[in-house]
Amino acid sequence: MKILLINPPSENELLGNNPSIIGEERGYNPPLGILYIAGYLEKYTDYDVEVLDTQAEEIGYDRLKGIILSKLPDVVGITAMTFTLIDVIKVINLVKSVHQTAKIVLGGPHVHIYPEETIHIPGVDFLVLGEGEITFKELTENIDDKARLRNIPGLVFKEDGRIINTGARPLNDDLDSLPFPARHMTPIRKYSSLMAKRTPITTMFTSRGCPYRCTFCDRPHLGKSFRARSALNVVDEMEACVKLGIREFLIYDDTFTIDRQRVIEVCNEIIRRKLTIGWDIRARVNNIDKDLLKKLKEANCERIHYGVESGNPEILKILNKGITVDRVRTTFRETKETGISVLAYFMIGCPRETKKEIMETIAFAKELKPDFVHITIFTPFPATEIYKMGLKEGIIKNDFWREFARNPTKGFQPQCWEEHFTREELQELLVYAYKSFYTRPSYILKRLTHIRSIGEFRRMARAGLKVFGMQS
Structure with missing residues (x-):
């Protein structure tokens, strides 16, 4: 099985009005979430696993299309944060346009907060909730067996038009058991x-x-x-x-x-x-x-x-x-x-x-x-106590994060x-x-x-x- 894990471009990132002076320059942060998953898959499976950090590599959508065509992965895993959702959707559409049979799996904080809204995004096949190493491995091992998938905690998917949410997987207390992030799969010297x-x-x-x-x-x-x-x-x-x-x-x-x-x-x-x-x-x-x-x-x-x-x-x-x-x-x-x-x-x-x-x-x-x-x-970030307070007091007039999760549109600006x-x-x-x-x-x-x-x-x-x- 070919698995491609993608850190999406940040061309449409919802930075609001927070210019960064000392902050993270392009390529600053290795994408640790998908690198942990890559390391776990590399150790415990014989899959062909690759990581594509488009931000560090400065890969735009035109070049990304060619990469997908050359690799034709069976599964594409993408980290989804609310602030990067527009770019995540662009990557999903690009993958499906050139390789319709690829399974798209999203993980990250956004899918944890808004699983129902996210699974309805066209092209999304599965969500991995919470810590993803074990869940992602078990998903790929049983990806064509919906009956088995229903017994894997930490998954969201659709079956016959119904949303199946298997519930959160218990948090991993033995972090020493996890392989180190697969940094060797990234352009190390660009960080x-x-x-x-x-x-x-x-x-x-x-x-x-x-x-x-x-x-x-x-x-x-x-x-x-x-x-x-x-x-x-x-x-x-x-x-x-x-x-x-x-x-x-x-x-x-x-x-x-x-x-x-x-x-x-x-x-x-x-x-x-x-x-x-x-x-x-x-x-x-x-x-x-x-x-x-x-x-x-x-x-x-x-x-x-x-x-x-x-x-x-x-x-x-x-x-x-x-x-x-x-x-x-x-x-x-x-x-x-x-x-x-x-x-x-x-x-x-x-x-x-x-x-x-x-x-x-x-x-x-x-x-x-x-x-x-x-x-x-x-x-005020989604699902935080202060966001809930703003909604209750009327300072925040509408649940704008949920509305964005339901209908992600370019040009959206966080309040x-x-x-x-x-x-x-x-x-x-x-x-x-x-x-x-x-x-x-x-x-x-x-x-x-x-x-x-x-x-x-x-x-x-x-x-x-x-x-x-x-x-x-």
Whole structure:
């Protein structure tokens, strides 16, 4: 059986009005979801499995058509997110137009939230709900036997006009049992990041699920149960990547530091093996301390991403962040004193937020002096608590995400939280926020003194041109 797993183009991605300055450049993130499935199929089947990352390869639809014709896969698996749904549908139509008998399988957060709407998309044959490795394998092994498929948890398909939803598969508690993502099936050297000191880079998951209850969180398909890989398994993957020529890692866990002892064990294992790597993590300001920061630094953790979101205590309560501005100040100071760089995430246009609170957030970002900030206009994502709140209070006039899921149309624009601002006003404030942070002479001078290579200089220069070219 020939299986082609596709990361679709992003020509029609619903980015709304959130220009990315330090964010993910083209080819930045390897498509870990389909790479986990590819690795699982490669280990446990004899299928002919290929991965096509159209974004990293810069493959448009004309070229993609020729690739499908040359490969004629039996099954095409596609990652579907709500923000990429238009491109997903274009890929489906292209595949079916040149290879009608290919079975189309969609997975990802969108199908988890909107299974009924998604299975009705023309050309879609199956949906894989939640974590997909085992379900995808069992689906392909029984793809022509609908009776058996009804007994495989985690599937949605149609039979005689009826929708069959077999229910969610239990979350996998033994993440060490999963093969590593099949990075060798991708153009490894095309993955890079503005912030990285080395290329190529890769992303990694060392755990799944987040126990916190932020009202804006948009990753329901991984659950709220924190499940972690062992330190040995994590560093084994790092070592395998080093053998591929990868020496920089972004740990993509929602919160890497939930299990303090595991973090220490990961660091000790990196040190014991003398791995010459750099790595980033995502952490919360309230589950990290001086001693843990020192251990991370010893293992050459070079950057920590903190979700601050707002500089106003009341807005933080609405977002249910569970942190205080004083703790943010303390953690940022301690992180920088340890010699670890900091990336801070902020949002503007949150519920109840007026211009006063937005200006507090911008001032707070400059007070904290992180190495990078990533600022976005708050967008209520589907199935989140804050989206439900907006519908209940009438701030969000209609269930626009469900309507889009039922009728995906090009040109759709996600709604922001228009309680005190119009979209245009928030866009102007976003531009102001970026410019006021990144064009400070003190910031520019600091960044110039930290540049270590011509490649890093070029990436910084491109980002700087983005800032200066923003329209207010």
